[in-house]
Amino acid sequence: MMEFKMKSSMIAIIIVLSSSLAFAQDAPERFVIYSTSTPFYGKEMVVEIGHDEIIDSPICKTSDKEFPIKESDAISRALDWAKKEFDSSKQWQVDSVNLKFISIESQHCLYIIELSPKNEMQSLNVGLLMNGKLIAPVAKKK
Structure with a gap:
């Protein structure tokens, strides 16, 4: 009887360990290259840009005259995002x-756009990579 309980216990441990290992493989560690944060209505909001996200964006050089995404387009995307994700009645600027x-x-670039609701003392950063991917701020984990 004792041997049966030991075998059952070992099988249960193996199942738990194998499922833990499978989960760990599905969620690889994200290597953050660039991070910026701002307080926003009492929460610390952070924009984190990962290594893979940077590498997947077009190469930019400081000597470039034009970039894959124009500044005006980046601003429009960030404002549209803020209106959709937050209070659309606020006048975002x-x-x-x-x-x-x-x-x-290689060298890459991105826009960091600081937004705020008009007439409020709050600000929020949004990242936009040169491949058009918007990196939204999230609440910083403690």
């Missing part, structure tokens, strides 16, 4: 637009 260059194996 752009406080700043920064073009960030990141060198890994």
